Amino acid sequence: MPTPLEKARQYPDSIKATILTEARRLFGEYGYHGTTTRMIAKAVGIDISTLYYHWGEKKDLFEAVLTDIDQEIEDKLKEIEKQVRGKSIKVRLEVAIDVMCDYWFSKPEVSNLIINRYISKTRHDLSFDLKVPEYISNIAIAMKMAFDKQSIAIADKAKIIAVWNSVFNFVSGENYFRPLLNISHDDYIQVVKDTLKFILLPAFTKNM
Amino acid sequence: MPTPLEKARQYPDSIKATILTEARRLFGEYGYHGTTTRMIAKAVGIDISTLYYHWGEKKDLFEAVLTDIDQEIEDKLKEIEKQVRGKSIKVRLEVAIDVMCDYWFSKPEVSNLIINRYISKTRHDLSFDLKVPEYISNIAIAMKMAFDKQSIAIADKAKIIAVWNSVFNFVSGENYFRPLLNISHDDYIQVVKDTLKFILLPAFTKNM
DNA sequence: AGATATTTCCATCAAATGATGGAAATAATT
DNA sequence: AATTATTTCCATCATTTGATGGAAATATCT
Numbered sequence: 001m002p003t004p005l006e007k008a009r010q011y012p013d014s015i016k017a018t019i020l021t022e023a024r025r026l027f028g029e030y031g032y033h034g035t036t037t038r039m040i041a042k043a044v045g046i047d048i049s050t051l052y053y054h055w056g057e058k059k060d061l062f063e064a065v066l067t068d069i070d071q072e073i074e075d076k077l078k079e080i081e082k083q084v085r086g087k088s089i090k091v092r093l094e095v096a097i098d099v100m101c102d103y104w105f106s107k108p109e110v111s112n113l114i115i116n117r118y119i120s121k122t123r124h125d126l127s128f129d130l131k132v133p134e135y136i137s138n139i140a141i142a143m144k145m146a147f148d149k150q151s152i153a154i155a156d157k158a159k160i161i162a163v164w165n166s167v168f169n170f171v172s173g174e175n176y177f178r179p180l181l182n183i184s185h186d187d188y189i190q191v192v193k194d195t196l197k198f199i200l201l202p203a204f205t206k207n208m
Numbered sequence: 209m210p211t212p213l214e215k216a217r218q219y220p221d222s223i224k225a226t227i228l229t230e231a232r233r234l235f236g237e238y239g240y241h242g243t244t245t246r247m248i249a250k251a252v253g254i255d256i257s258t259l260y261y262h263w264g265e266k267k268d269l270f271e272a273v274l275t276d277i278d279q280e281i282e283d284k285l286k287e288i289e290k291q292v293r294g295k296s297i298k299v300r301l302e303v304a305i306d307v308m309c310d311y312w313f314s315k316p317e318v319s320n321l322i323i324n325r326y327i328s329k330t331r332h333d334l335s336f337d338l339k340v341p342e343y344i345s346n347i348a349i350a351m352k353m354a355f356d357k358q359s360i361a362i363a364d365k366a367k368i369i370a371v372w373n374s375v376f377n378f379v380s381g382e383n384y385f386r387p388l389l390n391i392s393h394d395d396y397i398q399v400v401k402d403t404l405k406f407i408l409l410p411a412f413t414k415n416m
Numbered sequence: 417a418g419a420t421a422t423t424t425c426c427a428t429c430a431a432a433t434g435a436t437g438g439a440a441a442t443a444a445t446t
Numbered sequence: 447a448a449t450t451a452t453t454t455c456c457a458t459c460a461t462t463t464g465a466t467g468g469a470a471a472t473a474t475c476t
Contacts, residue, residue, distance in 0.1 A: 244462080244463060244464085245463075245464065245465085246462090246463075246464090256463095256464090256465085257465085257466075257467095260464085260465065260466075265464075265465070266463095266464065266465090
């Protein structure tokens with residue numbers, strides 16, 4: 001028996017899936033309290049009660065969105081892990097930066113939601129949360145910093161967190177930083193990749 | 209004739225200043241739409257209409273908060289600039305990291321507001337904005353990457369943005385990352401400083 | 417002390433927002 | 447075609463939220 005979320009993913013053109021997509025986009029853009037159920041319904045082109053019919057109350061819809069991107073991130077990280085397996089640390093980092101950039105830039109709302117999730121409190125407390133801790137551990141292992149989740153040094157975890165975060169600001173802050181650099185979207189992505197490599201590679205290729 | 213903001217800063221114990229402080233804290237914690245005027249009034253311990261009497265509508269109060277931290281950041285950066293002037297790039301970075309960490313960690317709401325400002329849209333559009341572009345330029349010059357604001361290379365600006373952002377995630381994400389590292393607040397700050405130095409120093413001391 | 421100015425709060429509004437019941441419309445099943 | 451199940455929308459509620467007028471209280475000035 002598939003969950004509502006699995007069903008929605010299975011039929012991307014279904015109304016259920018469309019709602020999820022628009023909700024994701026808007027929650028990412030305006031935050032939880034900045035997004036109203038009416039905004040979502042309007043974006044989808046349906047009545048507000050239809051939205052409630054499909055996903056229940058706002059909080060539930062938001063949690064569905066989080067669960068959705070959580071799964072997506074996990075898949076993406078596994079994919080990256082496969083791509084870099086066996087490569088040198090330099091190549092591992094380069095590929096990871098390229099792939100992560102391409103991915104987050106294609107779905108900026110995911111980046112927004114992640115950042116928002118750990119900086120902004122919500123008035124109503126939500127039960128669900130992203131599995132960022134797991135991502136961090138998995139990356140540490142993929143980067144050969146440790147063999148199992150239990151034995152990752154604090155300093156190493158912190159380094160991964162730094163790498164992990166470094167991409168998001170550029171993605172989520174594009175509207176803010178791009179005018180400052182005065183370049184196109186595509187050029188911006190390239191500059192970000194170059195910058196991240198410039199900063200991250202020396203640290204991880206030299207001292208480790 | 210002092211502006212309301214200058215007046216508030218002049219008398220930190222005045223009700224006007226207290227409102228500003230609490231508003232700042234709450235806006236930082238819950239975001240613009242996540243913070244209600246009633247929450248602020250309650251935190252200050254006054255009636256909601258008293259709040260409106262002092263700062264006008266919500267949007268105006270929020271802009272006052274932004275203007276306030278904008279000034280504070282500018283002052284802090286000037287202070288850092290003085291401290292690092294004439295030092296080597298290595299020392300400049302080390303000192304900047306230490307001072308910036310100490311400062312943002314003592315006022316996490318500033319970090320929150322900055323990040324929030326460039327990732328989350330607001331339903332009502334606000335006229336005022338932080339002068340992040342100026343900060344970036346000033347840092348670039350302080351770091352000796354250029355002589356005047358006009359001649360800063362795009363790549364260099366991007367590097368500064370990366371440095372500039374690297375601190376915020378750790379500050380704003382403390383509640384999220386610290387449990388993951390399972391250490392005290394003070395230890396967390398130290399780990400962050402060490403991590404940032406580990407990552408940033410090699411890049412800027414070697415290739416430039 | 418009395419007059420004036422400032423500050424505070426109570427009561428209240430209007431609009432926005434989350435949420436639902438139930439009828440109408442559509443689709444699926446027999 | 448008739449019956450049943452699903453989906454959609456209209457109308458409407460109850461709260462929440464931003465905002466204000468005006469009386470009461472406090473402070474300031476003469």
